[in-house]
Amino acid sequence: MSWTAGRLLRVSAPVISAQNLVKTYKVKGKPDFVAVDGLSFEVAPGESFGLLGPNGAGKSTTMKMIGAVSTRTAGELSILGLDPDRYGPEIRSRLGVVPQQDNLDGELNARENLYIYGRYFGLPGKVCQEKADELLAFAQLEDKAKSKVDALSGGMKRRLTIARGLINDPRILLLDEPTTGLDPQARHVLWDRLFRLKERGTTLVLTTHYMDEAEQLCDRLVVVDKGCIMAEGTPASLIREHSSREVLEVRFGSARNQEVAPQLQGIGDRVEVLPDRVLVYTDNGEHALETVTARGLEPITSLVRRSSLEDVFLRLTGRSLIE
Numbered sequence: 001m002s003w004t005a006g007r008l009l010r011v012s013a014p015v016i017s018a019q020n021l022v023k024t025y026k027v028k029g030k031p032d033f034v035a036v037d038g039l040s041f042e043v044a045p046g047e048s049f050g051l052l053g054p055n056g057a058g059k060s061t062t063m064k065m066i067g068a069v070s071t072r073t074a075g076e077l078s079i080l081g082l083d084p085d086r087y088g089p090e091i092r093s094r095l096g097v098v099p100q101q102d103n104l105d106g107e108l109n110a111r112e113n114l115y116i117y118g119r120y121f122g123l124p125g126k127v128c129q130e131k132a133d134e135l136l137a138f139a140q141l142e143d144k145a146k147s148k149v150d151a152l153s154g155g156m157k158r159r160l161t162i163a164r165g166l167i168n169d170p171r172i173l174l175l176d177e178p179t180t181g182l183d184p185q186a187r188h189v190l191w192d193r194l195f196r197l198k199e200r201g202t203t204l205v206l207t208t209h210y211m212d213e214a215e216q217l218c219d220r221l222v223v224v225d226k227g228c229i230m231a232e233g234t235p236a237s238l239i240r241e242h243s244s245r246e247v248l249e250v251r252f253g254s255a256r257n258q259e260v261a262p263q264l265q266g267i268g269d270r271v272e273v274l275p276d277r278v279l280v281y282t283d284n285g286e287h288a289l290e291t292v293t294a295r296g297l298e299p300i301t302s303l304v305r306r307s308s309l310e311d312v313f314l315r316l317t318g319r320s321l322i323e
């Protein structure tokens, strides 16, 4: 049990609860734009929860409402048992936030960025110094402690922003697109750091439009599109429910894919034509490929793979996650 702003919070209670959450933006001369259109979800303590969706789905808008920096238009929202409309400062002091755009102070060095952020939270100077060193080690940036932030790589800046978000020992860390724009190696380093936080029991809430990231990091996720939840579950359960076990990808050349597709009907459960390839959803990809060849169709390239969250998204919306 722990006390939060004078209210008793059961440890097993969700740390975040959203019911029919709505956010509209005013647009001059037009009807209000609905960016978040009635989202309902709960996040349990220690869980790693993801919002997976394409550009403009409403992920950052939702994160800003959870982070108590943007007010909701309608619906219920409770963060650590508190209503952000009434307890904004209390909520903000208990959260760690990694915004989509890094907002580090480029003129200061890495260590100073952490120190000053800690002071902003009202931590004593000595505590900030200790915390800064501890977090630089956690972010594997000890040798960059005195480097100006402007001189750090994108991956280093992202790690520093995460370190900064941890200065107040938050129970919940909000990560808006933690690895967008990073190369594969930098993404893996970052995933490793996030795994460690998860192991320590920090609740992670992250947005991403990378299905591999969602599969790697999320215990549970919602697939969001145009401000609405399309599906919810663990990565494995979403794939099981909305896709076949395997996918056969065949390429016949961009001019021929559309033309060949009707001849693939009946081979798997479903055929999906993309501009650059045709996807055949099936429980046995190798067998499907044999059938394709037996029908006298000779793909330029072929690939059998497991279904992924990308396939779930395609199935639910008819579109790809990354445009």
Ligand SMILES: Nc1ncnc2c1ncn2[C@@H]1O[C@H](COP(=O)(O)OP(=O)(O)OP(=O)(O)O)[C@@H](O)[C@H]1O
Pocket (backbone or CB within 6 Å): 025, 026, 033, 035, 053, 054, 055, 056, 057, 058, 059, 060, 061, 062, 100, 209
């Ligand atoms: N301040 C604002 N005023 C008006 N419209 C906004 C504002 N902020 C966001 N929007 C609109 O709301 C929708 C959702 O935006 P949001 O930033 O939440 O999407 P997102 O899922 O985070 O996308 P991305 O993957 O590109 O970061 C978009 O259509 C966006 O243009």
Ligand SMILES: [Mg+2]
Pocket (backbone or CB within 6 Å): 059, 060, 061, 100, 176, 177
């Ligand atoms: Mg965003």
